Amino acid sequence: MNRKEFLHQLSLLSGGVAFGMGGMPVKAFAHNPFSVSLEGTNGKILVLVQLSGGNDGLNTVVPYENSLYYNKRATIAIKKENVLTLNSQMGLNPGMTAMKELYDNGKMTIVQNVGYPSPNRSHFRSTDIWLTGSDANVLWDEGWAGRYLTKLYPGFPVQIPEQPMAIQLGSVESLLIQTDVGSTGVVFNNPTSFYNLVTGTTVDNEPVPDTLAGEELKFMRQIATQSVAYSDIIKKKWDGATKNVSPYPTTNLGNQLKIVGELIGGGLQTPVYLTNIGGFDTHANQVVAGATGTGTHANLLKTVADAVAAFQKDLEKRGLADKVVLMTFSEFGRRVTQNGTTGTDHGSAAPLFVVGSGVRGGILGKNPVLSDLDSNGDIKFEFDFRQIYSTILQDHLGVETSVTKNIMGDKDFTTLPIFKYAASTIVASNQEFSFELNAANPFTTYTSVVYSLKKSMGVKIAMYDMTGRELSVLRQGTIAAGTYSEIIEGERFVPGYYLCAMQCDAGQKVIRLIKM
């Protein structure tokens, strides 16, 4: 099956109903309903750089006038004369000259003391908290970017966008882009090898056995499907991009960001990218004894700074710098007091960086307070990390306040003055129609959905399985303004996961259902 046939198979739309994207001022895809354009993002793109292992914030943005810093870190503190001075109190690690230049040019905002209440010091748990945007005491299994992307493309996965919604450079898929309705991204190291690898892969949407094992097979098919669907457009855009516009360091992270730069330059409209660099778990020997501005940690920071600065320069030369913002994050900072092995143990709040032509620059937040630590000896957070997510969603990606709140688990997080101008709203809650669950989920005997229309329009409500096969149509036709509900009878469905999708002239929305 080639990609066209494949997309055709996935297109579940019948004639007579024109579909737009839920809530977005882009409509009229009727001519090609299954290839949803990504124009709706206004070209705005978010690139995340994950520093895995827990970056030591105090040796990254150094409080070089704070005597407590030097007391608590006798052999690992960065000496005052070595820091790259930002202001009268704070300076960057000497490895970060490239980022210092970004800061000096107002293209980098430093947000101090970022964390969350009741910090968890497990790498795995705290990473998941950052990736999902959950509170410390709850487990979520949807990434925050995944939730954003399903708002942006409310028809997913019944309809899949023509271009990948998210791209992760690497090999093991991140929770960041996973959602209850499937993965929103593709994962690869290199567009050409990805394309070549996909050749020969077959996809289908036959029913799977009604067992737990069958659910795993569904997952495998979805991955196969996305590989086939996206490999050629990624390759095409990448091939079309001008290469070597600007030099990158030959580090792994440098190479990841180089590919991102080329994909964006080639016109790929994917709004979210994830890159990664590991090695920040510096329990031991994070600095060279006697030369604390050098060593493992300084090298890591240099790698990050050089790659990020090269990326910014690349985008500027391509004339795309105002479209893109890059943010670094790490699962936690490290203990204020050093341990006995010239390193630091797991801590809590730490600074992060937001880079792009659209940022205001400067430092947000207080200098880290070392005299008032939590009971564990860690820095208390000043900004919740979800304030920064909310800020990026609203002010960069143009997500309406109420939708942002919804993405963040129906919580309000005060946004921060990171960006020069707030973006115009792209992803808004839909005023034309609503479609919600109206009874139990998971359900056994029955459940129900309720929908309302502001005006008369074409509507189709149908049940699909997780591979997008249409199982039954609950309602189809032109319906007058008003509020209606539909019953979904349990006996018609074997236990498992289903999608109930409403597609109408004003957009579409998908609800995930579980039959027990």
Added chain:
Amino acid sequence: MYIQNDLFRRSAWGNFKQLTKDVTIDPAMLIYLDGRLSNGTTPNENYSREIMELFTLGVGNYTENDIKQAALAFTGWQVSGLNATFNQNRFANVNKTIFGKTGNYKYGDVVDIILEKPEAAEFVCRKLYKEFVFYKANETFVKQMADVFRKNNYEIRPVLKFMLTSDEFFNSQYKAAKIKNPMETTIGILKAFDLTTADVNTTSDWPYIYTQTQALQQLLFYPPDVQGWVGQRDWISSTTFVLRGSVSDYVVNAMGNTRATQFKLISNPVNYARTYKTSEDAIKLVDDMVNVFLQFPLSQTKKQTLVNTLLGSTILANWSTSTPGAENQVKALLKAIMRLPEFQFA
């Protein structure tokens, strides 16, 4: 790492308490989680945290203070050559309070105290369950396992026997539910073609397997982090899924290919097909091969597609492994079977 692997192999049927104590002062562990660098005055918490979080209790079943106190008890151990050595001067020779108990504990005492907690038996049994039954644990059954585990003083053999002979283990819900790890996938492909260890060339074949399993995210002795491989769905991304297909293609391409640089002892495709009694009946041959390679049943449509792949430009009535070009047709069939999502399951 060899020493640590040997410890795991020797202890697999032994006692989990003893294994946990042994691994605490295992040289590779002392290096990996910094125990050899830690000392009584300014301890390093790395091992202390991970033994509780990842090896015995799980997140939420200890406090930050338990970690700090246990870190003291783990001090004193260093690595000399390939051996762990105890240096009293580096040991925190003071009272420690861990999970409400106080004493001048050493590493073995801490392990005993940790494993007294009921969460420990469940945590370890949950891991066994996830490895052998299904990656999402049935908590009711895990509790039963934990019971058996505790009653047998953390002996591993009885709880394994309990699990592997239970109705739960044979529940059809879990049949074929396990996504093969990269080693199982690659070695499994070789075994499917009856290649034995002796048939696999150490200077050409093994390096290929090594680099491919690395690309598939499982480089033996180099887990991605202290947690180890998560397994199941984590093995699969858009890249690793298609890469698995390229590995099976590569091995099949070596069949009957005198110029192949790897797997020179793999059988000729026609000879391989003739190991099936049904080799001269295209439909039955596909049926039999599918049953060998896949755990999931295939629909008639899919089987027909495979039959068409085998036949290529010939027709059903004319199929024979003696027809010219049969070699390539068998190879096409084998590649197609192993490119199916169903092939990734065991």
